[in-house]
Amino acid sequence: MKSFEKTNRPPSIDALLKNGIIRQLSDRYGRNEVATTIRGNLDAWRQKYYGGDLSNFSFEKLIKDVKENLEADGRFSLKSVFNLSGIVLHTNLGRALLPPSAISTIVKVASSPTNLEYDLDTGGRGDRDDHIESLICELTGAEAATVVNNNAAALMLTLNSLALGKEVPLSRGELVEIGGSFRIPEIIVRSGCTLREVGSTNRTHLHDYQNAINHQTAVLMKVYTSNYEIRGYVSEVATSDLAHLAQENNLPLVVDLGSGNLINMADYGLPYEPLVIDAIGAGADAVTFSCDKLLGGPQAGIIIGKKPLIQKIKENPMKRALRVDKMTIAGLYEVLLLYKNPDKLRELLPTLRLLTREIEELEELAFTIVDSIGKVLEGFAETSVVNVDSQIGSGSLPLERLPSKAISITTTNDILLRKIASAFRRLPQPVIGRIHDGSLLFDMRTLEDKEGFLSQLGQLDLTEITG
Secondary structure, three states: OOEOOOOOOOOOHHHHHOOHHHHHHHHHHOHHHHHHHHHHHHHHHHHHHHOOOOOOOEHHHHHHHHHHHHHHHOOOOOOOOEEOOOEOOOHHHOOOOOOHHHHHHHHHHHOOOOOOOEOOOOOOEOOHHHHOHHHHHHHHOOOEEEEEOOHHHHHHHHHHHHOOOOEEEEEHHHOOEOOOOOEHHHHHHHOOOEEEEEOOOOEOOHHHHHHHOOOOEOOEEEEOOOOOOOOOOOEOOOHHHHHHHHHHOOOOEEEEEEOOOOOOHHHHOOOOOOOHHHHHHOOOOEEEEEOOOOOOOOOOEEEEEOHHHHHHHHOOOHHHHHEOOHHHHHHHHHHHHHOOOHHHHHHHOHHHHHHOOOHHHHHHHHHHHHHHHHHHOOOOOEEEEEEEEEEOEOOEOOOOOEEEEEEEEEOOOHHHHHHHHHHHHOOOOOEEOEEEOOEEEEEHHHOOOHHHHHHOHHHOOOHHHHO
């Protein structure tokens, strides 16, 4: 095609739609979308053309601009990233990674019809919980179970089903905020219940609950404060004591465990975290917990407990609004299945593997890549291997740290350091670190794809830094 000349008119949309490259774009994005993009580019070009700006004007460049605009608009904003922040279960970065077995099963059920709610024996309607309930009960010791889309939903559905319009006594020390500004008191109120605060921030006793029980009390409740801890002059009521009090008053005890731990973390050299099975053993009638934290599964919330209570919860109309899809059920089943083989769990479950990596392995990894980063940033920053502490994340064991190794990037000023951090975030697979004490740190605990990390260092765009 000819270049623009002052006597030429800008091309028409119809003329451009006949171009071979444009026709290919129409097949991919649709003729209407392509025509709209062309129109926007032509409007911009006409303003320049009639303004006398003819530099680099050509049909070829116009077509190139249209192609680039369409590709940019069609680019999915959700990306895989390298989480080198030092937080293993990073809420903003998607929390737990799924094992290959879960991913494979998800792909299989996503690409074909399934018996999600179809009983193959009777040919009638089935229950989607049937695919996973027995496995959950086997691992937790519960009588029954159901699954919803996260733990906040699990707690809300449980309270709405068991305590609608009634009071829920809860210790003031357990009125936690669980992330994203979601607070337990607000969830209780939104569940249609009335919060009855008992005890104090640091000390709550059994008699505080006893004194709060009246004809309006529907359930007793205990929340495990996984995302903070009070030390010093403190006292809380044990689950077993609260369960005994609830039983004496013919009330169910609801326990929100949050992190969803199914194993003894001490067996793997990690700090203790309460087990779901222990809450059931202590007498809890209903327990809620997350699936994408320590459990290491997809985003979901599980409710377990006594069969009559779980059945009442499942009959709540809200359950349909909060239910999970076939892909979540498939992924969660495969993750839970791994727990039946504890000897292989550390090897097969990504969350546990990352949490238990040896410091020697992390140090060796750091020294194999520090020089490559140093060469790319030569003249802009200094790089070294340093000791750091990783966090488990997502509110799990907030005061506990895991010794780790990191690549430290230091510069002459904070502005330059932030520009380097920004450049790493603009890579094809963005690299997310953290800035701490004047250094950009890339924690090695969660880096497993070393080759993928190194392969894109050559694409680091430092023009913003040099400009």
